[in-house]
Amino acid sequence: VxxxxxxxxxxxxxxxxxxxxxxxxxxxxxxxxxxxxxxxxxxxxxxxxxxxxxxxxxxxxxxxxxxxxxxxxxxxxxxxxxxxxxxxxxxGSTKFILLAIPFFLSTGYLLNLGGLSTRLIDFASSMVGHLRGGLAHVNVLNSLMVGGISGSSSADAASSTKILVPEMVQRGYSPAFSCAVTASSAILPNVVPPAIAMLVYASVANVSIARLFMAGILPAILCAGVLMGVSYLISVRRQYQTATARAPWSDVWRSFLRALPVLVITVGVLGGIRFGIITATEAGVIALIWTFVLGKFVFREYGWKKFYRAFAECGTDAALVGFLIAASVPFAWVLIAEQVPQEIVAWASTIVDGQLGLFIILLVVLAAAGMFLDLTPAMLIIAPLFLPMMTNAGVDPVQLGIIIIIVLQLGGVSPPVGLLVFISSQIAKVSPSAVFRAVVPFIAGAMVVVVLLCLFPFLTVGLWELWG
Known part of the structure; x- marks a missing residue:
């Protein structure tokens, strides 16, 4: 019918x-x-x-x-x-932890609807806007901060394109480069906690969501630093936006105070989960209520009609994610019943030796899958296959999760699918092929971070161990 x-x-x-x-x-x-x-x-x-x-x-x-x-x-x-x-x-789709997904998705929607992301952009601009290629750095830093609240790469790519790309083009940046910076920095919301991808991986791998959240902090900062470094080198080479005088500390302090009510969300979520005060799902509820109160009643940025439309759209997105997780469970069950993971382990042990060789196989498979599949379905299919093999080789499942998320998320900026590139280019009305060419240096920089994460487990699991 x-x-x-x-x-x-x-x-x-x-x-x-x-x-x-x-x-x-x-x-x-x-x-x-x-x-x-x-x-x-x-x-x-x-x-x-x-x-x-x-x-x-x-x-x-x-x-x-x-x-x-x-x-x-x-x-x-x-x-x-x-x-x-x-x-x-x-x-498979009714695990308690998965309830956090619609709450954090809703938080991201209300963050943009309530104008709270603009406060983060102003704060980022006051800190790094004076550097060569300043707006590109603002773009990356904004994604890092927004990611700690919304956890949605697609939402970040869309909002940053609407707000920052026109301003970058107006200041002399090429449209393709502006979209490339926006799309590549949009991988950060799924790396910095609380990320939707982390919640999905935790439900698949049965790992501590608190450990996973903590493990994403250093990799997210490293990725942001590398993306800013690539932006700086390209800006110097193409003479984009010369350096200016640093903003006075009074302006930095003022913009920080304006952004503080939003930044509190990240600190509260991470601190509450780390010290066992709240679960990830409860943290999502708190973040949603806090964002709603700020946007609707404190700053009065939207009416009830806009709120309803945003929630309806968010409800559809959350349902799509939930249905995708549900569909992947019997898919993985058949593979496990057929002992496909065990066969992959046996095959891999015959052609490689040690963790490094296994990581090479994993990265190749992840890169290929990320080019054709979105992050969530690719992770739901690949994680159950490689998790037994990597853990048997001594790899911490938390370290493995962060690596899987980053590499698969890079598929969002890689052809032929490249969802983040298509989102940014469509909103900015720029040729996707030009953006795909411009994003190559950023992908290379992010892969350097992935290699470091493979070689040095401390970068992922070390922060949790330092905090006791």
Whole structure:
């Protein structure tokens, strides 16, 4: 009914939807008449993966591609009955920690709606705006601070493009470079805590969310420093925005006080979780309420209609994430039931030796997956496969999680999918191909940080150990 009612005034769309329903009905009837009999001898994992990538290739959304692969594999091999698949989906998507996702997503939406991100931009500008390429540094530093509150890369890419890119272009930066800085710095919200990606990984790997949050602080600062360094070198080479006089300390202090009510959120979330006062989910509730009170009642930046529209949009995004997690659970279950992780471990041990070799294999797989899949589905598929192998080799699952998140997030700025690049280029009306070329130095810089994280575990797990 929904398909036939959608765009009913467009004859071409109506015919296409009707044919889709007819084909789906014929396939459904065919299941009772041995349609899948020739596939019964095929490995369920192989059949599932092939079906998944074929569906993805013809434009089926990721969640439905995952479900299609699972149901096809199980219908052909009878490895799981259909009710068990649904039960797996429900069980996997109802973990308590996943409740934090809609709360932090909502916080990010209200952060932009309430004009609170502008206060962070003013504070960042007062600190680094005087440097060569100052607005590029402001862009990166703003993403670092916003990431500690919203945890959403897409939201950061969209808001920073709307606010900062026009100003950068007006001051002489090329549009492609401005979008490249914005898109590459938008990886930070999924690295600096509290990040949505960390919550998803914690639910998959069963690791402490508090440890994971703490582990993201130093890598996020390193990534921000590298991105600012690349911005500086390019700004010097192209003579973008010469250095100016440093802002007076009175201006810095004033902008800090304006941004302080927002910065309190990050400190409260991290401190509360680290010292066991609140859980990650409770921290999300507190952050949401605090952001709502600031934007609606203290600064009076929006009315109830804008609030409703923002919440409706955020509700859709949160539902998409939840449905994606649910669809990935039986997908991973089939792989584990087929002992695919064990086979990967055995294969990897025959061609490489030690942690370094395993990291090389992992990085290659992550880079390839990140180019075609979004961060969340790629992590939900890859993490269960490599987690046993890496932990057996002595790699801390928290260290592994941060590395997985960063490398997969770089897929958001890599062709052909490059979601963050497309968001920024579409809003700024810049050619995506030009932005993809401009973002290459930033990707190279971020990969240097990834190599350091692989070689020095202290950069991820050390801060937690120092805090006792």
């Amino acid at each position: 929904f398909l036939l009612a959608r765009d009913a005034d467009n004859t071409r769309t109506l015919v296409r939807n009707f044919l889709a329903l007819v084909i789906a009905g014929l396939l459904y009837l065919g299941l009772d008449h041995g349609l899948l009999a020739p596939l019964q001898g095929v490995s369920p994992s192989l059949l599932m993966l092939v079906a998944f990538f074929v569906a993805l290739g013809v434009g089926v959304p990721v969640s439905f591609s995952l479900m299609f692969g699972v149901f096809l594999a199980n219908s052909a091999s009878f490895i799981l009955p259909a009710p068990a698949i649904v039960q797996n989906m429900v069980t």
